[in-house]
Amino acid sequence: MAQRTCRASIIVILTLLQGFLSCDAVEIQPSMNPAVVGSTVTLSLSPSVTLASGNWAVEETFILTWLGEQQAVFPGYSGRASVSVTSGALTLSALTVSDSGLYQVQSGDPLLKASVYLNVVEPISNVTLRVSRSDMIEHQATGLINCSVSTGSSLSFRWMNGSSEVTATDRVQFTDGNSSLNIVSVSRFDSGPFRCEVFNPISNGTSDSVNFTVSYGPDNMRLTVNGLNTTAFPAGSNLSMLCLAESNPPAQLQWGFRGNLVNATGTMLELFHVRAEQSGPYSCLAFNNRTNLYSNVTTHITISRSQQLQSNVFLLPLLLLTGFFSGNCDYFSL
Structure with a gap:
């Protein structure tokens, strides 16, 4: 008698172990994951099994339970949750973001437990x-x-x-x-x-x-003359001085000569037929009325005497030596 009881117990234990082992091999496969808000998803078991009873839950909330042909849907899921009473597949419609979570199915016939995380996403x-x-x-x-x-x-x-x-x-x-x-x-x-x-x-x-509208400057100022790197020019030249400053809004520009302001504003200062006495430091002063900042740049320009004047100055001693400069001349014009 004891031997028969032992054999029966072993059979029960093996049956239970077989059930637990089989549940490890069963997975839940959603028809889509992530699922779209408003759509319907079906959570099927793979491989397919026949379940006589069981229940579905998400996190700690029960969705439904079934036994044979009978099923009961819990509040909150009425009208949008149903189960296949043979395969145990759960169908959930009218999905919302709050339906996201860990879904679990449990069955006692056969003994089975499986879970899957379903992500329900709303389109952007x-x-x-x-x-x-x-x-x-x-x-x-x-x-x-x-x-x-x-x-x-x-x-x-x-x-x-x-x-x-x-x-x-x-x-x-x-x-x-x-x-x-x-x-x-x-x-x-x-x-x-x-x-x-x-x-x-x-x-x-x-x-x-x-x-963003970012006000800055004035800074990184540059002053060029006739677009050249040189600052030495012969007398009689025409000079165009260009002043540039990085500034937003654009800076107000004022010109100066030898430390004094001149009657000229804007990016360009033009001088025509320059003379030697116009040599000296030229400055461009910039002001930004949004940042209330000032900046300036200065360049020293050298105007050489005319070639005719230089030749006359050079020839004068020679003329005196040769007697070309006669006493009858009242004046000598350079």
């Missing part, structure tokens, strides 16, 4: 940017851009400045899950155009571009 629409402040002075302000969507879930963000991807640095920071771009101490190179690209497993979207 209407990616927009909002700039907290668009008009700033270089190195005196922080720029902040927020990226948002009208619809979408499981979002990933990428920021672009023109054709280059924006990466984090000491000055560039990403916050709120990378949906916000924060630029500390903006520079003239941070003006943009910026755009935000948003992704999720089923869709993507891109915002329109925005720009």
